[in-house]
Amino acid sequence: MFDGLKEKLGRFKSDVEAEAETEAETEADADAAADADSVATGSAEPDATGTDDSDDDGPGLAKKAALAATGRTIITEEELEAPLEALELELLSGDVEMGVAREITERIREQLVGDTRKQVESGEQVIERAIGDALREVIGVGQFDFEDRIATADKPVVIVFTGVNGVGKTTSIAKLSRWLEERGYSSVMANGDTYRAGANEQIEEHAEALGTKIITHQQGGDPAAVIYDAVEYAEANDIDVVLGDTAGRLHTSNDLMAQLEKIDRVVDPDMTLFVDEAVAGQDATNRAREFNDAAEIDGAILTKADADSQGGAAISIAHVTGKPILFLGTGQGYDDLDRFDPDEIVDRLLRDEA
Ligand SMILES: Nc1nc2c(ncn2[C@@H]2O[C@H](COP(=O)(O)OP(=O)(O)OP(=O)(O)O)[C@@H](O)[C@H]2O)c(=O)[nH]1
Known part of the structure; x- marks a missing residue:
C-alpha cells in the first residue's frame, strides 16, 4: 500500500543529500582557493607535519580536511526549503491530508536545521532518522494496547462499529x-444496520461461517435495541465481547448522529471503532473526522490495505482524529487482519529495498 509514499520519501532523501553535497563542495572549494591564495602570496607556514596535501593529493583530500575541520552542520534552512516544499507537494499528491503534510515537513525541518552530522552517521542516516521520527509521531498518535484493553475491561466489552457502507x-x-476467538475471547455480533435491505443476511452468513452467535431484528427496527439485546445475551451467556454493526449512511448526518447518540445512551459502548478503506485516501480521512465529530471514536480500522493505494489515509487518520488506527484489513479472508504497528509501517516506508 505504501509504494507511492516510499518513493516520494526516497526522492526527498536524495534531494536533501544533493543540496548538502553541493553546499559542501562549494565550502571546500572556497577553502581550497583560500589555501592556494595564501601559498601564492607566501604567507602560509610550511605544514609542520609535512603532509600538506593541497598540491600532491589533489583537491579531494583538501575538501575532506576542510569538512572535518569545520564540523559543518548538515544543512541550513535555505538548503532545506526546496526539498521540503517538494516533499509537501508529494505528500499531498499521495493523499496525505494537508495539515498532516505540513506537520510532517515542519517536524523534519525542526530536526534537521542546524543538526550537526555526527561522524558515525552518514548524511542519509540523519535525514532518514528525521523523517522516521516525524512519521512515527504523526501516525502513532494515541496508540494503546487493544488486547490488554479487552483483557482488563469488565465483560461484556461492547464495541460499536461506524463508517459508510461498502468499506468493509x-x-x-x-x-x-475470529481475532478474538484466537485469543480466547468469545463474541456475539449484533446487526445494528437495520436500515439496509440484505444487511441481516450478509452478517448472518459471516456468523454462520465463524460459528459466532448473531442477534438481528427486522429491517427498520431500532439499532440501539438490537445492540442492547446482544448485550443482554452476552451477560446471560458469559460472552466476552459484543460486536455491534451500525448503518453506514442515513438520510442526513443528523439522523446518523441521532442514531449513534441513542446507541451511546442505551448501551454505553466501551469502544466505538471507525472503519474505512485505505483506497479511499483523502475521502477516508475526511469521513473519519466527520464520524469522530458525530460520535467520538476510540480508534479506526483501515481496510483494503492489500489493495494498491497511496497510503495517505494511514498517515493522516490518527493525526486528524487524535485517535489511533488499531487494525489493518489485508484481504478478504477472516484471518486477514493485522494490528497496526506504527514502527513497522515507518520501517517499511524507509527501508531501501522495495
Ligand atoms: N481486498 C480486501 N477486501 C476487503 C477487505 N475488507 C473487506 N473487503 C471486501 O470489501 C467488500 C465490502 O465489505 P463489507 O464488509 O460488505 O462492507 P460493509 O462496510 O459492511 O458494507 P455494507 O455491508 O454494504 O454495509 C467485500 O467484498 C469484502 O470482501 C480487505 O481488507 N481487503
Whole structure:
C-alpha cells in the first residue's frame, strides 16, 4: 500500500543529500582557493607535519580536511526549503491530508536545521532518522494496547462499529470475531444496520461461517435495541465481547448522529471503532473526522490495505482524529487482519529495498 509514499520519501532523501553535497563542495572549494591564495602570496607556514596535501593529493583530500575541520552542520534552512516544499507537494499528491503534510515537513525541518552530522552517521542516516521520527509521531498518535484493553475491561466489552457502507465494516466485524476467538475471547455480533435491505443476511452468513452467535431484528427496527439485546445475551451467556454493526449512511448526518447518540445512551459502548478503506485516501480521512465529530471514536480500522493505494489515509487518520488506527484489513479472508504497528509501517516506508 505504501509504494507511492516510499518513493516520494526516497526522492526527498536524495534531494536533501544533493543540496548538502553541493553546499559542501562549494565550502571546500572556497577553502581550497583560500589555501592556494595564501601559498601564492607566501604567507602560509610550511605544514609542520609535512603532509600538506593541497598540491600532491589533489583537491579531494583538501575538501575532506576542510569538512572535518569545520564540523559543518548538515544543512541550513535555505538548503532545506526546496526539498521540503517538494516533499509537501508529494505528500499531498499521495493523499496525505494537508495539515498532516505540513506537520510532517515542519517536524523534519525542526530536526534537521542546524543538526550537526555526527561522524558515525552518514548524511542519509540523519535525514532518514528525521523523517522516521516525524512519521512515527504523526501516525502513532494515541496508540494503546487493544488486547490488554479487552483483557482488563469488565465483560461484556461492547464495541460499536461506524463508517459508510461498502468499506468493509461487516467483514471487519467478522474478522475481529475470529481475532478474538484466537485469543480466547468469545463474541456475539449484533446487526445494528437495520436500515439496509440484505444487511441481516450478509452478517448472518459471516456468523454462520465463524460459528459466532448473531442477534438481528427486522429491517427498520431500532439499532440501539438490537445492540442492547446482544448485550443482554452476552451477560446471560458469559460472552466476552459484543460486536455491534451500525448503518453506514442515513438520510442526513443528523439522523446518523441521532442514531449513534441513542446507541451511546442505551448501551454505553466501551469502544466505538471507525472503519474505512485505505483506497479511499483523502475521502477516508475526511469521513473519519466527520464520524469522530458525530460520535467520538476510540480508534479506526483501515481496510483494503492489500489493495494498491497511496497510503495517505494511514498517515493522516490518527493525526486528524487524535485517535489511533488499531487494525489493518489485508484481504478478504477472516484471518486477514493485522494490528497496526506504527514502527513497522515507518520501517517499511524507509527501508531501501522495495
Ligand atoms: N481486498 C480486501 N477486501 C476487503 C477487505 N475488507 C473487506 N473487503 C471486501 O470489501 C467488500 C465490502 O465489505 P463489507 O464488509 O460488505 O462492507 P460493509 O462496510 O459492511 O458494507 P455494507 O455491508 O454494504 O454495509 C467485500 O467484498 C469484502 O470482501 C480487505 O481488507 N481487503
